Amino acid sequence: MTTDAASTGAPQTEDRLPFDVRLVPAAAVCWSITAIGILGGPGAALAATASAVAVVLLVAVALHGMSVRRGRPSSSRSGAAAVIVLALCFGGSIWIQMRSLAEHPVAAAAENRAWITASVQLEEDPRRLTAPGPATVMVKAEMTRVDVGGEAWHVGGRVSIIAPQSSWSALLPGQVVTVRGRLGEPIRPDMTVAVIRTSGPPVTVNEPGTISAAAGTFRSNLAAVAQNSMPPDRAGLLPGLVVGDVSRLDETVSDNFRAAGLTHLTAVSGANFSILIGAVLLVLRGVGVGPRATVAVAFVVLVAFVIVARPSPSVLRAALMGSIGLVAFVTGRRRQAVPALCGAVLGLLGWWPRLAVDVGFVLSVFATAGL
Template structure:
């Protein structure tokens, strides 16, 4: 634990997050009930702070602040939830009414992997309502909508565009403050151009993609925009899956590391030019705003940008910067501006990972250095391990899997990430000014991109690269139990020796089997034959993704309870 860690704001941020979640999932009445309970508890804490002993007063003060903040957030999210529940479109969605709405797009159209509305590819688009025509009734009211539409006519839209859409309403039954879902019928109508800053951002992103595809391989060209601006639309599905299995998906979700590099580069340049701290801070704020506009305000980017803004404010007023208070303050600010983030998995992963890096990683670095480990190696290993440990339960609950190779893969790619991020940022800047220079710089990024792709592919191809666990709370609890057991083993020398001997024995048996028999069927197979006692099955490879099979019924010579992937 960092000796200078200031965690006084952490209970307040936790209370705000918990109460907001109650409002998103349970609705207006539950949020207001929690607020009333928090006010009563705040009264008890205030009384204890006035009349209690010194020890009681020391505890009652933080509790009073926590309960008051929780009550305030409960009222805020309760009122918003009530407005969403009683919105005219929410009422009309219950009967599946048709609507013509004028909306402003809040984000990029995101492709749907599973299409719930037919065979054609679909996209999901968040939008803000401006007005709607519901039968003969005109509704001039705000609210959040989610549009589902055909990808061929909607994928090219840009955030900030004002459009008219006609479609069928559906109930938004998930957590959040959306008033309704809209299944769009046909292409968007009366499409207005996006604002100037969004047009600029779209141009910057397009030029980055163009420079990457001009000089890089398809896999690297799809990866570079994801690393720099979070654009994974051109990332091949097999590469996406390899990154997921290897525990490297977070690299394509722009987060605090990118924000830190941008702000750090601007502040270093300001210092080198001899510019004063206030002017330098203003330039850093402009760079931060431009960065958020270009990469789009995803949950991790919003969290990192808010945290960076708090740190910049502390720099201006001359207060000592502390990471944990900045993180807690950013959570509070973001939940006021966008309560839906409380139920967003990306936001939760980003916050938990950052908290782990602040609270856990420094202590591990100190212990590793005390054992003679070089500082650079200790920091890389501690950061990767801490981020994995604190996020693994959430990942297990969401996906039902745990990556076994995530720590090693992240340590392997760590050396190339800072120079690649800096070079990628230069590619973005040059692409906006002089595209040929961006293409030249993109060639320089090719070796580092190759290394990322190679690590992801090799890691994902290892046997048991990920383990299946129960999804939901059971998976999270099982992973937490495994982490606790691992911590106990690490803390006791005798247990470490026993586990090490058992692991070496298991590896001595399993690794040769995996090397000699990497899977079924083996790599480069041509024909596979299988006899399960009830007949014979033959599968002939006719291509990379095609095969022909035959089945010959036979006598049942012996009872068979097995199954074969090639039979049927």
């Protein structure tokens, strides 16, 4: 004898469904349009948007026809309309940005390998490069003012700076520096305007902000404690496992992790956030703090950890998913990983479209989806 929800009086809920995949088409379409626009330029963005809208319309018509033949109501029209609106918004946005990038004056100067003096704000910690020759680092930065051939422009745009490790490795995100170097075309299509190669230290360096300095002090202190209390090969690993700082990681250990396919352990991801936020929720709820106050404190801790660990693609994805989970916790809504992941993808691509072609972001999203 079998019973169903109607016969037993139990409320019918969607909890029986293992996954809520309603946001998956929107995330896939918007991600595809953004990636194609970045890799192919403004024309490719328009073509991808038009193709995506046509495909969505065809699928919606086919699903509606199937539902009519079966005599069942269908929500394909409203779902398709939402996907089309998002596709048009993402397509229009990436078209405007790629058009602006193609017409950027620094991009034209990079084709001629011109010399440049630029005032830039660093976006990340300098990352050590493994290229042969003198030790060098690469750092991403946002331009605020450039001087090319005696002509000054107050323009924005993202650049990659390749510089000596000895004079650049101690700089912190948020610092404003002046760099003198030679322009080159972008290494890869990631919405970077140009590459600046310099062989000397920054011309001028401003002091870091209070928050950036505090985060840098925390990372330095963690590394110093590890160096003073652990063997050298393990001392460089601990900061990587905790906050993703691999600047002191031994080359042999790094090669071993790469050979074993375990390099993801030294990148901050959802596991770090789960442990941290889980501990905060457990302690605060255990001492009787209310759910709203608990979520507020957990959110502050989450933001602080993002600042300390640096907002890399995997960190941003995990942080946004964690924020969605905290909102669900305080509102009493069901917490499902797939809608949270898709919401994180849409939110991050809307704010930072360059993540669509970032290998770290791609691997982070697909690894989370697989789990």
